[in-house]
Amino acid sequence: MLYFRVLKREPMKKYQHIFFDLDRTLWDFDTNSRASIDYLIDKYDLEKKGVPSKDEFWDLYTEINNGLWDKYRKGTIRKAELKVLRYELVLRRFGIFNKEMAEIFGREYLEVLPTKNSVFPGTHELLEYLKPKYPMHIITNGFEEVQEKKMELAGLNSFFNVVITSEAAGVRKPDEGIFRYAMEQTGAEPESSLMIGDDLPVDILGAKDFGMDQIYFNPQRLIHSENITYEVETLLEIKNIL
Numbered sequence: 001m002l003y004f005r006v007l008k009r010e011p012m013k014k015y016q017h018i019f020f021d022l023d024r025t026l027w028d029f030d031t032n033s034r035a036s037i038d039y040l041i042d043k044y045d046l047e048k049k050g051v052p053s054k055d056e057f058w059d060l061y062t063e064i065n066n067g068l069w070d071k072y073r074k075g076t077i078r079k080a081e082l083k084v085l086r087y088e089l090v091l092r093r094f095g096i097f098n099k100e101m102a103e104i105f106g107r108e109y110l111e112v113l114p115t116k117n118s119v120f121p122g123t124h125e126l127l128e129y130l131k132p133k134y135p136m137h138i139i140t141n142g143f144e145e146v147q148e149k150k151m152e153l154a155g156l157n158s159f160f161n162v163v164i165t166s167e168a169a170g171v172r173k174p175d176e177g178i179f180r181y182a183m184e185q186t187g188a189e190p191e192s193s194l195m196i197g198d199d200l201p202v203d204i205l206g207a208k209d210f211g212m213d214q215i216y217f218n219p220q221r222l223i224h225s226e227n228i229t230y231e232v233e234t235l236l237e238i239k240n241i242l
């Protein structure tokens, strides 16, 4: 398989501050999202109302949700519409024409999701290892209230000094404004800071453009040709770097 990996640089640089992305880097968004959907299917007994199985619901939901997110990014649909429409369209395909149910699903999904607490393998071991060595912080594009709840319930709060959200910064990664805001909030300097994240254009190239070193967490081994500082497939490989 064609796979580009950046090997450990020597001599190793001593970082003063480590910044982590949250969703899909530590907090397992996809597992938690699936668990939330499954919970709601059971709660509203949808398998007795026309939904053939949780797997089929999930596959269709993923397809429809991705399509609607594309439209949202292009500005042809509003976020409030997306939140309900993704369920309305899925339910309709299973013969359930019930807008009220879609609205309930849309609302309760967002309430249940942050209470799910799956994290990627090695999350707590890595954070325990890093905690005595570096001040650590989060930079996330999620909403403040939801991210706080996710971190608390997944046992992540005690590892991080400052949680920087796009909501508080006023701009989202990869905008350099959020990285500048993170420096102000933590007293860090870009040249002695490191960003760890799963999204190449958003976390990694955003941090790189701002002058920070980066670790690209790439568990799916996505192929790319970017020149980045480090790349890992598992979180625990980061112990060999830091």
Ligand SMILES: [Mg+2]
Binding pocket: 021, 022, 023, 024, 025, 197, 198, 199
């Ligand atoms: Mg992420």
